Amino acid sequence: MEPTAIIRKTPADWRVAPNFSDYGAERARFDWNAVAASLTGPMGVNIGWAATDRWLATKKAERVAFRFLAAGQPPKEMTYAELARQSNRFANLLRQLGCAPGTVVFVLAERIPELFVSVLGSLKCGCVASPLFSAFGPEPIATRINLGRGKVLVTTDLLYGRKVAGWREAMPTLQHVLLVAAEGGQTAVPGTHDFASLMAAASDAPVAGVTAAEDLALLHFTSGTTGTPKGAMHVHAAMLTHWATGYYALDLHPDDIFWCTADPGWVTGTSYGIIAPLLHGVTSLVDREEFDAERWYGILQDQGVTVWYTAPTAIRMLMKAGAELAQRYRFPALRFIASVGEPLNPEAVWWGKEVFGLPIHDNWWQTETGGIMIANTPAFDIKPGSMGRPLPGVEATIVKRNEEDDVSVIDTPDVEGELALKAGWPSMFRGYLNNEERYRKCFAGPNHEWYLTGDLAKRDADGYFWFVGRLDDVIKSAGHLIGPFEVESALMEHPAVAEAGVIGKPDPVVGEMVKAFVSLKKGWEDSEALRRELLAHARKRLGAAVAPKEIAVLASLPRTRSGKIMRRLLKARELGLPEGDTSTLEGGA
Structure with missing residues (x-):
């Protein structure tokens, strides 16, 4: 199967009727004020009240809100x-x-x-x-x-x-x-x-x-x-976004068993490990243990998880553990899988369909946005590698910055520019602590109406957005602008590659050359022949101008504890540069 092929959805793919099935109509009638009215109570607009006390006069009061799991201990509810x-x-x-x-x-x-x-x-x-x-x-x-x-x-x-x-x-x-x-x-x-x-x-x-x-x-x-x-x-108004995205992007239904694997020490673990599921009155699983492929498959099976929200790193680690391990388990309750943290490679989307019978739905947001902005949702076709389309209540576009640090909107499909969001959604951050100047620089356009994400992206003719790279990650080689994600995804298609990270390495002739770092799946060993094979594979998929010129095999790639591959750390180590803030580096504390 070509990783870039579209995964077509029909009602036969829906294990329950999705909350969101008419894209244009739902976006047209959506109203943040209506969401606010449903979540406001005697404490005003208050996340804590809306997540808990709001349910006390309903049948939800005695429903399990959290089921806490720990190795060697019975669950606590x-x-x-x-x-x-x-x-x-x-x-x-x-x-x-x-x-x-x-x-x-x-x-x-x-x-x-x-x-x-x-x-x-x-x-x-x-x-x-x-x-x-x-x-x-x-x-x-x-x-x-x-x-x-x-x-x-x-x-x-x-x-x-x-x-x-x-x-x-x-x-x-x-x-x-x-x-x-x-x-x-x-x-x-x-x-x-x-x-x-x-x-x-x-x-x-x-x-x-x-x-x-x-x-x-x-x-x-x-x-x-x-x-x-x-x-x-x-x-506190951020909870309006948490509720809406739980409804539209994660498709939460009243009887769901939901598992968000993110730690609450990160924004995903707070927004979707605590707030969003409580606002919907569902049961959430909380596992105290670190990642273990066999344990995770066991939780999905034994706890009857229906909606699972995880990270690309975890998915790649499950892929690395091999399909034969997954085949020892059954997941009849599981109906929807979503991923966030960094772009999900097309190969991983298809892997989900092969192993779970369900594609993995990528979505996009940032700490600054406070909640999911762009997503692949259950009712709609998936273009593997795309982050999806803007959710109701969210207006996204592609812009180009000019010399005055203002922006112009790019209306032409498939033209790369900076991803921007129309300011005003409820979970938009209201500032950087003690740094108002830096906050102001995040906005541009008339009345500062556009939040500039710092991500290079493009939008296709169907309205799907595609991540190209962080603006400071984009590689400039012989006049080409090369997004590392595209190269990483091509390398991930090779059966030996578990994960990939790509950087630009200074070159006196072309400005920057593409260098790739990969880790291998179980059963594969590093060799000069394998590296040549990987380079040839990338050239065939991408062309000589975009494909990496060098490749290195590492036991694992440096990641933040929230799962993002740290390209800047790969680059710093390659070039002998200062590593900067490494407080979020996995295994660094």
């Missing part, structure tokens, strides 16, 4: 009613500690119930929630807490001893540290509070207060190539 009570306790606890609306509460924990309770409770009382990835080292943790002027930190006793205690004096704004006993029970560490004791003493009555749509709710950090992390600020 928390209903919507219990989640509402526990998050109310945490909200009241914060008030008792003197936390006013706007106080930043950091949560540093593995995927344990207390993490989810703390995030939702913080939102309920008007504080700003900022989950941190538990594998961060001490310095990245301290940097983020200091940037956010964090007053409260919720963490475990083990993480505190390993990563926080020695840096406590370097975080002058941090007043309260609440420790969860890693093995249950209570803790007694000097200078900290015992989480369990404070929670037991707190009221579970709804906290008094109202939040508005534009009140700050979430603080997500995203790293650039250099310098300190950027803190993207999101407001």
